Amino acid sequence: MPLDLSLPNLRPDAPALRLGCVPLVDAAPLLVAEALGFFQAVGLRAALAPETSWAGLRDRLAFGALDGAHLLTPLALALGAGAGGIRADLAVGCGLSRNGNGIFLSWRALETGLRPGARLGIVHPFSAHHYLLRRWLAAQGVEDAVPLAAPPPAMADLVAQGVIDGFCAGAPWPAAAEASRLGRVVAGTAALWPDHPEKLLAFRGDVAEARREAALAATAAILAAGAWLNAPENREEAVAILRRRAFPALPDAVIASAFDGTHRMGFVPEATAEGASRWIAEMREAGHLPPDIADAALLAPWARSLQPEAARRLAPASHHGVTS
Amino acid sequence: MDAEAARAQAVREGLEATGCTVVAIAPDVANLTARVRDSGANVIVCDMDDPSRDALEAMRALNRDEPRPVVLFAERGAPEQISAALEAGVAAYVVEGLSPARVRRVLEVAILRFRAHEALRAELAQARATIEERDRIAKAKRRLMRDEGLSEPEAHRRLQRLAMTRRVGLGQAAAQYLNNI
Numbered sequence: 001m002p003l004d005l006s007l008p009n010l011r012p013d014a015p016a017l018r019l020g021c022v023p024l025v026d027a028a029p030l031l032v033a034e035a036l037g038f039f040q041a042v043g044l045r046a047a048l049a050p051e052t053s054w055a056g057l058r059d060r061l062a063f064g065a066l067d068g069a070h071l072l073t074p075l076a077l078a079l080g081a082g083a084g085g086i087r088a089d090l091a092v093g094c095g096l097s098r099n100g101n102g103i104f105l106s107w108r109a110l111e112t113g114l115r116p117g118a119r120l121g122i123v124h125p126f127s128a129h130h131y132l133l134r135r136w137l138a139a140q141g142v143e144d145a146v147p148l149a150a151p152p153p154a155m156a157d158l159v160a161q162g163v164i165d166g167f168c169a170g171a172p173w174p175a176a177a178e179a180s181r182l183g184r185v186v187a188g189t190a191a192l193w194p195d196h197p198e199k200l201l202a203f204r205g206d207v208a209e210a211r212r213e214a215a216l217a218a219t220a221a222i223l224a225a226g227a228w229l230n231a232p233e234n235r236e237e238a239v240a241i242l243r244r245r246a247f248p249a250l251p252d253a254v255i256a257s258a259f260d261g262t263h264r265m266g267f268v269p270e271a272t273a274e275g276a277s278r279w280i281a282e283m284r285e286a287g288h289l290p291p292d293i294a295d296a297a298l299l300a301p302w303a304r305s306l307q308p309e310a311a312r313r314l315a316p317a318s319h320h321g322v323t324s
Numbered sequence: 325m326d327a328e329a330a331r332a333q334a335v336r337e338g339l340e341a342t343g344c345t346v347v348a349i350a351p352d353v354a355n356l357t358a359r360v361r362d363s364g365a366n367v368i369v370c371d372m373d374d375p376s377r378d379a380l381e382a383m384r385a386l387n388r389d390e391p392r393p394v395v396l397f398a399e400r401g402a403p404e405q406i407s408a409a410l411e412a413g414v415a416a417y418v419v420e421g422l423s424p425a426r427v428r429r430v431l432e433v434a435i436l437r438f439r440a441h442e443a444l445r446a447e448l449a450q451a452r453a454t455i456e457e458r459d460r461i462a463k464a465k466r467r468l469m470r471d472e473g474l475s476e477p478e479a480h481r482r483l484q485r486l487a488m489t490r491r492v493g494l495g496q497a498a499a500q501y502l503n504n505i
C-alpha cells in the first residue's frame with residue numbers, strides 16, 4: 001500500500017463519504033484515488049457518484065444527498081451566495097485542477113465566422129467556461145452570441161444536430177467532438193487566463209464540521225492522487241484509469257488531449273482565495289452575484305479550507321511514500 | 325422537460341389526470357427560452373437528473389425576464405432531502421417519484437412560493453432603488469449648495485424646477501445633474 005496515514009479517529013463503521021463528480025478529466029484526482037486504493041489507504045470508505053449535470057450535482061450537495069463534490073469554482077461561489085436560487089454553506093477541501101477547457105467550433109462556424117445570434121454551448125452559467133468564452137468572443141469581435149447550457153458529454157451531439165455552432169467545455173469533450181469530425185478546437189481557456197483555477201473539491205459545511213476526520217482523510221487521498229497524476233511517468237496509466245472509469249467509448253488520445261498544448265490541464269493542491277477573488281470579479285461584472293454580499297462572506301469556504309491540514313498529515317507518509 | 329419520450333408521455337398523463345394542462349413537452353435544450361415563452365407555461369417540470377437541468381438554470385440566470393418555477397423530481401432521494409429542498413423556499417422542489425396524488429399539490433405550492441419569492445425580490449430591488457434615489461438627491465443638493473452657493477431649501481427648489489422643466493422625477497433630475505447632463 002503506497003499510502004499509510006490511517007487516522008485513528010475514523011470510525012470503520014461510519015457511513016461511506018459520498019462524493020459527486022461529473023465525467024471530465026479534471027475529476028481524475030477522485031477517480032484515481034478510488035482506482036489506486038488511496039481512500040482505503042487513508043482508512044476511509046468513500047463512494048463516488050457520477051452525476052449527469054452540474055445543476056443536479058449542486059442540488060444533491062446542497063440537499064445532503066452528497067457530502068462533497070468535484071465542483072466548478074464559480075458554481076461554489078454561486079452556491080454560497082444563493083445566486084442560482086439555492087444556498088449552501090461549503091468548506092473547500094482542496095484544489096483539483098487548473099486550465100483544461102477547450103473552445104470548439106463547427107465546420108460551418110469556422111467557414112462563415114460566428115454571426116450575430118450564434119449559439120454557443122457552455123456547461124453552466126456559473127462556470128469558467130462561460131466567463132472566459134465571453135472574453136474570447138469579445139476579443140474576436142463577436143457580439144450577441146447566445147450562450148446555451150448543456151452537460152459536457154452532450155455537446156458533440158448538439159453540434160451534430162445543428163443546435164449549437166460551437167461550445168466551451170472541459171477535456172476530453174472538445175477533442176471528442178474533433179475526433180467525430182464535427183469541427184475543430186480553436187483555443188483553450190488556458191490562453192485567456194493562463195493557469196486559471198478550474199475545479200475544486202468542496203464539502204458541505206456541516207460535513208466538514210461533524211465528519212472532519214473523514215473529510216480530511218478524503219482530502220489527503222485526493223491530494224495524493226493529484227501528486228501521482230502530475231508525475232509524467234504515470235500519464236499512460238492515468239489515461240487508462242480514466243478510460244475505464246469515465247470514458248469507455250473514447251480513444252486514449254482523446255482523453256490525453258487534456259494535457260496537450262491547448263488544454264494544458266494540471267492538477268493543483270491549493271484552492272487559493274486570490275484565485276476565487278478573480279472569479280468573484282468576473283461574476284460581479286456579469287451581474288451574477290447579489291451586490292449586497294461582501295467578498296469576505298463569499299470567501300468563507302476558502303478560509304475554512306482543509307487543504308493545509310490534510311497536506312500536513314500527508315507529509316510524513318510521502319517519505320516512504322506515494323511515489324516510491 | 326424530458327429527454328425520454330415514453331416517460332414524458334407517462335408524466336403528461338399523470339399530470340393531466342390531476343387536472344393540470346401540459347402545454348408543451350421539450351425533449352432537449354433547443355429554443356428552450358422561446359418554447360417556454362410561447363407555451364405560456366406556469367411551471368416547468370423536470371427530472372433532477374435530466375441533461376437539460378443546466379439549460380433551465382441558464383434560462384433563469386441569463387434571461388431574467390422569463391422567470392418560471394421549476395419543479396424537480398428525483399428518483400434517488402431521501403425524505404430529509406426533500407424537506408431541505410422545501411425549506412430552501414425557492415423554485416426547486418424535490419419529490420420522490422411521481423405519485424399523481426401529490427403532484428398537483430406540489431405544483432401549486434411551488435407556484436405560490438415562487439411568486440412570493442419573486443415578489444419579495446422585486447420589493448427588495450425597489451427598496452434598494454428608493455434608498456439609492458434618496459442618496460442621489462441628497463448628493464445633488466450638496467453639489468448645488470457647494471457649487472452654486474445655495475441654501476438647502478434653495479437647492480431643493482432648483483432640483484424640483486429642473487425635474488419639472490425636463491418632465492422627469494426628482495431622482496432622475498438629480499442623476500442627470502450629477503452626470504452633468
